[in-house]
Amino acid sequence: MSKTNRGWLPTYCQPDAFLPKVPETRVLFSRRPFLFQDFLGRAMSFLQGETIRKMGFVYNPETALPCKWRCADESVFGVDLCLYAYTGQYPFDKGAIGGMFNEASLGAAIHHGAINLDFGGSHVGYVPGENGGRFGAIWRPLHQEFSTDCGYLMGVIEPFKKVYEDACRNIFVYNPGGERLLVSIPNEFLHPDWSGHPIKLLVDIEALTAETVDYRDEVPHTHTMVGRSLFHVHPGFIQCLSPKQAHDFNSPRPTPIGRALTHQFFNIFDTKALLDEAGQPRQKLLPYMKHIVSASHSPEGLKAAIINTSLNHNALTDAVRAQAFLSYDFVSFTGVFIDLYDEDLQSYVNLFQPLGLTIKPQGCQREVEMTTEEIHHLLQEQTPATPVLPLADVLGFSEPEIPLEKFTYHPGYFTRP
Numbered sequence: 001m002s003k004t005n006r007g008w009l010p011t012y013c014q015p016d017a018f019l020p021k022v023p024e025t026r027v028l029f030s031r032r033p034f035l036f037q038d039f040l041g042r043a044m045s046f047l048q049g050e051t052i053r054k055m056g057f058v059y060n061p062e063t064a065l066p067c068k069w070r071c072a073d074e075s076v077f078g079v080d081l082c083l084y085a086y087t088g089q090y091p092f093d094k095g096a097i098g099g100m101f102n103e104a105s106l107g108a109a110i111h112h113g114a115i116n117l118d119f120g121g122s123h124v125g126y127v128p129g130e131n132g133g134r135f136g137a138i139w140r141p142l143h144q145e146f147s148t149d150c151g152y153l154m155g156v157i158e159p160f161k162k163v164y165e166d167a168c169r170n171i172f173v174y175n176p177g178g179e180r181l182l183v184s185i186p187n188e189f190l191h192p193d194w195s196g197h198p199i200k201l202l203v204d205i206e207a208l209t210a211e212t213v214d215y216r217d218e219v220p221h222t223h224t225m226v227g228r229s230l231f232h233v234h235p236g237f238i239q240c241l242s243p244k245q246a247h248d249f250n251s252p253r254p255t256p257i258g259r260a261l262t263h264q265f266f267n268i269f270d271t272k273a274l275l276d277e278a279g280q281p282r283q284k285l286l287p288y289m290k291h292i293v294s295a296s297h298s299p300e301g302l303k304a305a306i307i308n309t310s311l312n313h314n315a316l317t318d319a320v321r322a323q324a325f326l327s328y329d330f331v332s333f334t335g336v337f338i339d340l341y342d343e344d345l346q347s348y349v350n351l352f353q354p355l356g357l358t359i360k361p362q363g364c365q366r367e368v369e370m371t372t373e374e375i376h377h378l379l380q381e382q383t384p385a386t387p388v389l390p391l392a393d394v395l396g397f398s399e400p401e402i403p404l405e406k407f408t409y410h411p412g413y414f415t416r417p
């Protein structure tokens with residue numbers, strides 16, 4: 001009889017539990033992100049143009065309130081300055097640390113302006129370098145060292161990443177008998193009671209393994225090693241391997257499973273996570289955690305920022321559909337801010353990859369929605385508007401010194417350190 005260890009998973013981690021989709025990193029980053037100030041200049045032109053008027057939205061700079069929802073991190077402060085330069089107004093704050101949308105701010109925001117122009121999303125640091133650069137860190141001039149960025153999001157994913165990497169190093173795949181691949185799994189990755197760590201990574205026995213390897217006195221590799229269980233590998237796992245991985249594993253020497261431990265073959269959860277009445281975690285990133293730590297085309301800091309942005313964009317667009325906001329206009333530009341440190345300017349610089357644009361004209365409950373591809377297409381056609389206040393006066397520079405070609409990441413051109 002085949003065994004399962006899925007019974008020990010919380011409901012939200014069950015492999016058959018539906019998880020709403022978020023945009024794929026490889027699609028989002030098939031185009032280079034905008035410099036935020038350039039994005040904003042083009043967005044302002046778009047707001048004043050014919051296309052959006054035909055969608056039912058009438059822009060009036062006299063009554064429009066620029067709003068931001070972003071992390072409190074000073075590395076994203078340039079976003080506020082750009083909004084100030086382009087509109088001449090101080091942006092209203094709809095955000096909270098970690099790049100969360102603060103729903104409670106909405107009532108006050110419409111009280112201050114009948115048209116809300118929202119710009120927001122999560123942020124992630126980027127350090128240019130070989131193989132697509134490094135995400136999740138930035139130079140902090142006040143400390144004279146690199147540190148995490150977004151510190152909040154990186155802090156959420158860090159303990160999960162450590163447990164995942166431990167599993168990648170200590171689950172072994174090999175072929176000792178010359179016939180079938182075997183997988184040797186530490187018992188703490190099979191049964192939650194075998195690990196004292198609050199974060200449990202459980203290999204999905206049904207997906208990764210076929211039957212257990214029976215003990216045979218005369219065959220030494222079948223002798224049980226303390227703390228480990230030995231299985232035949234499931235054919236479904238072999239089908240997922242690259243030719244190189246398959247070659248490496250087909251050896252009598254135990255080889256760490258490494259990044260071949262993709263999301264289909266394990267689940268990960270925090271036994272201390274706070275849950276709501278429905279059993280869903282309060283930290284909404286948790287159901288996505290196995291995708292974040294094991295993504296093959298997306299550095300985990302970037303993946304976490306994309307997912308967090310998607311979750312909060314949903315919170316924003318859901319909130320503005322309420323009856324109380326029916327008679328107001330909302331235009332919401334959502335995306336991921338990518339922070340770089342410009343050594344020459346001694347200043348942070350922000351790139352912006354749009355994830356979505358929604359337009360909710362007054363009197364409508366449902367919005368016009370646009371994809372990254374559509375936004376790029378639409379904004380590339382625009383001539384950037386002139387800022388109300390010169391960028392050089394507000395930002396301290398009109399153009400970054402750091403060449404934007406330094407952002408070399410694109411999916412497929414990225415190797416993990």
Ligand SMILES: [Zn+2]
Pocket residue numbers: 071072073097098099123149150151152153
């Ligand atoms: Zn942050």
